[in-house]
Amino acid sequence: MIAIPGILTIRPRLNALAIMNMCxxxxxxxxxxxxxxxNTSRIFQTLGAEVDSLAILWIAAPLTGLxxxxxxxxxxxxxxxxxxxxxxYFLVGAVLTSLALVAMPNSPSLWFAAATLWIMDASINITMEPFRAFVGDLLPDEQRTAGYAMQSFFIGTGAVFASCLPWILSNLGVESTAPAGVTPDSVxxxxxxxxxxxxxxxxxxxxSTREYSPEQMAAFDAHRALPGRTPDGEPAPARPTRAYVAGGLVWTVLGVAGFIGVAATGLEKELYLLSGGIAAFGALQMVVGAMHAARTSNGLTEIVDDIFRMxxxxxxxxxxxxxxxxxxFAMWIYTTAAVTAVHYGTTDTTSAAYNTGADWVGVLFGVYNGVAALAALVIxxxxxxxxxKGAHAINLVLGGLGLIGIAVVRDPAxxxxxxxxxxxxxxxxxxxPYAILSGSVPGRKMGVYMGIFNIFIVMPQLLAATILGLVLKHxxxxEAIWALVIGGVSFFVAAVCALFVKDPGAA
Structure with missing residues (x-):
């Protein structure tokens, strides 16, 4: 590579203040x-949602992220x-999210609240997704673990503040109960x-933070060798057109068959969502295949190509x-319903016991986020x-023990x-996961790969929203407490799988 005067070829190390500012x-x-x-499940239940319908109402969050x-x-x-x-994107998403936060607790109906959640989550995703790529853009490989840990620290401290706010306000005298269908003033x-x-x-x-120019980012990529890639960081060739068409046809047929099966057997409506998602993924592949056949290239074909050449x-x-x-997702949806029912003995959302339990769940969420902020310094x-990957496996086991522990410990205190x-x-x-991933993708595609990575966060959330309510019901x-036990087992499985991750930054 020919060096260009004034252009760095390796990202310089940044000081602690610069890392803090970017996070x-x-x-x-x-x-x-x-x-x-x-508080979303609390607002939904206040507006009349039943426990077994909470998951489907939460579907806005992962679907918008997807x-x-x-x-x-x-x-x-x-x-x-x-x-x-x-x-x-940080700026636009933050303004939209702030407006949605003002609207959410004033929702006049359950479906208005669900629609507001959709808008809020889309706005959060507009802001959050580039933040993941931001650390990869600005930090050298050896500082990325520290950079993402700093993000975890601020995530933890922010969540502690947010989770405890209704409880704090209640203890300061702000009313924490309200008539049926009305969100309490503390919330x-x-x-x-x-x-x-x-x-x-x-x-x-x-x-407070500046970014590298496109020319500088290109110089970083050109100097960096990635296993199995060309010198400019480009991954393997795109998927063949025939594979898109054939694969898309299979997925579409499976989705349509599932849709027909749900209708014929009278199964719960949540399964329509799962079948529709399968069919939509198949249709998307066939559309991209047709575009490739016509030698058409655009943002859609680039994103889908990148999915298949991860x-x-x-x-x-x-x-x-x-x-x-x-x-x-099992924890976020069902902890309020589980703790209020098992530890406080009520499902009446207008009762003082329910609202005391719901406030305590906010404190508990603050506890795990506070621990996360401190753990970010230790990890x-x-x-x-x-x-x-070893550290990640250990921490996931601790998470599994924690979720199952909620079902075992019966004293709410x-x-x-x-x-x-x-x-x-x-x-x-x-x-x-982000520290490991950022070292395996080209810098010029850091954003899209971080966005694609979110698919593997969304898929389990969609599955949870689709089937958890059915599993609990049948x-x-x-009983919502069993969703937490299922979540604990899922953490254990994730820990085992973490040991098989290929970490390009491993010694």
């Missing part, structure tokens, strides 16, 4: 995400503006405060992500001793103990 926006993002996780993140990643890779490559005010904090934190990163590291991480996020040290294990798992999930008499 502090995640503090704000996680305030929005934390309020959503801890659609939005690869698209935002693709376009942010190709964007350059006075604000840079990723920061315009409403928490969302307003969260909106302001989110926007402020993202603006901090937007105006690096081996990404493929091995996909299985780990699947089981990890299935467990997390890089653990990774140095056991390797990144002691439920913070199992949340310690969940906190270690959460910190690791937010850092280790196998566990609708």
């Amino acid at each position: 502090v926006g995640f503090f704000g993002i996680q305030i929005g995400f934390g309020l959503q996780n801890a 659609l939005v993140q690869p698209i935002i990643g693709h376009f942010s890779d190709k964007t350059w503006s006075p604000l840079g490559r990723r920061r315009p 409403r005010l928490a969302y307003y405060i969260g909106a302001g904090c989110l926007l402020t934190a993202v603006l901090w990163t937007v105006f 690096p081996d590291t990404m493929r091995s991480l996909a299985v780990v992500q699947f089981f990890s996020w299935f467990a997390l 890089p040290v653990l990774a140095q001793k056991t390797g990144r 002691l439920l913070w103990l199992p949340m310690i294990g969940v906190g270690f798992a959460w910190a690791s999930i937010l850092s280790m 196998l566990f008499a609708g």
Whole structure:
């Protein structure tokens, strides 16, 4: 490679303050995400949702991520503006998320709340997806574990603040109960405060951090060797047209058959979503195949091509992500229903006992996020001793023990103990996979690959939203506590799979 004067060929190391500035926006993002996780089921139940319908109402979150993140990643890779490559998306997403946070607790109906959740999650994804690529853009390989751990720290601290806000406000005298169909004032005010904090934190990163130019990013890629790739970092050739058509046909037929089967047997409506998703994936492949045959190239063909030529590291991480996020989604959907029913003995959303239990769940979510913030400082040290995939496996086992512990511990005052294990798992999930992945993809496609990686977060969430309600209803008499046990087992499976991940940065 011919060196260009003034152009670096290796990313320079950054100091701790620079790493902090690039990650502090995640503090704000996680305030929005934390309020959503801890209070959405509460708002849905307040507006009349039954326990076995909670999962399908939550479907907005993963579905919007599935659609939005690869698209935002693709376009942010190709964007350059006075604000840079990723920061315009930070800003737009933060403004939209803040508006959705103000609207959510004022929802007049269940379906308005579900629609607002959809908008909120799309907006969070617009902001969050480029943040993952941002660390990969700016930091050298040897600092990425520390960079993603710093993101985990701010995610943890932001979520602690968000999760505890309704409880704090309740203890300050803000009303935590309300008539049927009305969100309590403590939750409403928490969302307003969260909106302001989110926007402020993202603006901090937007105006305190600068990005490398497209020419500089190209120089970094040209100097960097990636296994199994050409010198410019390009992966293997695209999937053949005939493979797209044949594969798409198979997936479409399976989806249509499933749709017909659900209709014929009278199974629950949630299974239509699963069948429709399978058919849609098949149809997408056939559309891209037809575009390839016509020698048409656009954003859609590029994204789908990149999906099918993922690096081996990404493929091995996909299985780990699947089981990890299935467990997390089970926890987020069902912890409020499980704790209020088992530990507080009520399902009446208007009762003081239910709202006390729901507030305590917010505190418990704050505990695991607080532990995650502290664990983020420990995990890089653990990774140095056991390797990144070994550290990740250990933390996932702790998460599994934590979720099952919620079902074992019956004194609500002691439920913070199992949340310690969940906190270690959460910190690791937010850092280790991204640190491993960022070293295996070309910098000029960092955004789209981080967006595609989100597919393996969304797929288990869609599956959980589709089947968990059915499993609880038909196998566990609708008892939400069993969803947490299932989530714990899923964490254990993820830990075993983590040991087989191919880490390009391993010694």
